[in-house]
Every structure is written in structure tokens, then in C-alpha cells.
Amino acid sequence: MDLKQIHDLIKVVNKSNIGEISIEDKDGKVTIKQKEEKVTVTTAPAQVYASAPAAAPVAAAATTPTSPVAAPKADNLITIKSPMIGTFYRRSSPDKPMLAEEGTEVNVGKVVCIIEAMKLFNEIESEVKGTIVKVLVEDASPVEFDQPLFLVEPA
Numbered sequence: 001m002d003l004k005q006i007h008d009l010i011k012v013v014n015k016s017n018i019g020e021i022s023i024e025d026k027d028g029k030v031t032i033k034q035k036e037e038k039v040t041v042t043t044a045p046a047q048v049y050a051s052a053p054a055a056a057p058v059a060a061a062a063t064t065p066t067s068p069v070a071a072p073k074a075d076n077l078i079t080i081k082s083p084m085i086g087t088f089y090r091r092s093s094p095d096k097p098m099l100a101e102e103g104t105e106v107n108v109g110k111v112v113c114i115i116e117a118m119k120l121f122n123e124i125e126s127e128v129k130g131t132i133v134k135v136l137v138e139d140a141s142p143v144e145f146d147q148p149l150f151l152v153e154p155a
Helices: 003-015 055-063
Strands: 021-023 029-035 038-045 078-083 088-089 109-117 120-125 129-137 142-145 148-154
Touching: 003 029, 038 078, 078 129
Parallel strands: none
Antiparallel strands: 021 029, 029 038, 078 148, 088 109, 088 142, 109 120, 129 148
């Protein structure tokens, strides 16, 4: 199951009264649970990927402190978080401009970064309309699931 299909399932769950949905195929299992207007995605990789050597560096990166700098209006900022484990990129390719920088205005659906996971480049779209106040992750660095990537001041 690819990321686009998972995003579509999340949207379906958000718009319905479904409490939980679980889908399993040859690539793995995806469970989406809805809790008080929040969707949690849990994925279990297939056995083929169980011994992936990339897991150790990602785990080491998780222990590295990423201290987000608090903005003056921190109480109204919205955090764009990573929907997956992978490598965070701010450009679609090395010769292209940054997708989102501090001060960039974003709309719902605008691509703000790319996360590479298992040789697949996944475009991460903004779910809010506003202005990016802070980029919390360095380009080409590993990210964890649900790790804050950007702080956005809603419009």
C-alpha cells in the first residue's frame, strides 16, 4: 500500500463515523484509529523489511535533542508533523528552490517538504493555511514518525 492510498484512507476515516479500519496486504498491515477528531496511523512492515539496517541510524537520531525554538505566539502555532520515518528534504531536487522556508505562506495541499522512505520520495502537504514561522529539521536529516517539522501561524 503506498502513501497516497494511506492518505486517502485517513481522509475517508476523518469524514466518516468509522472508529477504526485495518487493512493487510502482502506489503504489511495498516491500522487507522480515530480518536476525538485525531487520526492515528499505525503500520507494521512486512517480514521482508523486519531486518532493515536503516532502523539503527533512525533510532539514534531520535535520541538527538531537537529543541524547537519557542516563537513569541507559541500558543496559536500549528505543528506540521512527519507522517512517517525517513529522510527529510526541503527541495524536490538539488537544483530546485526550497519548497517551504520561514515566512513562506502555505495553503492546504501545498507541498512543504519531501520525505524519502525506502527509496520512495513522498511529498508532504500542508494541512493548514498560514505562514511558516520556523523550520524545525535540517535538510537531509532523518526524521521519526510524528516528529515536528514546521511551525505554522494559521491565517
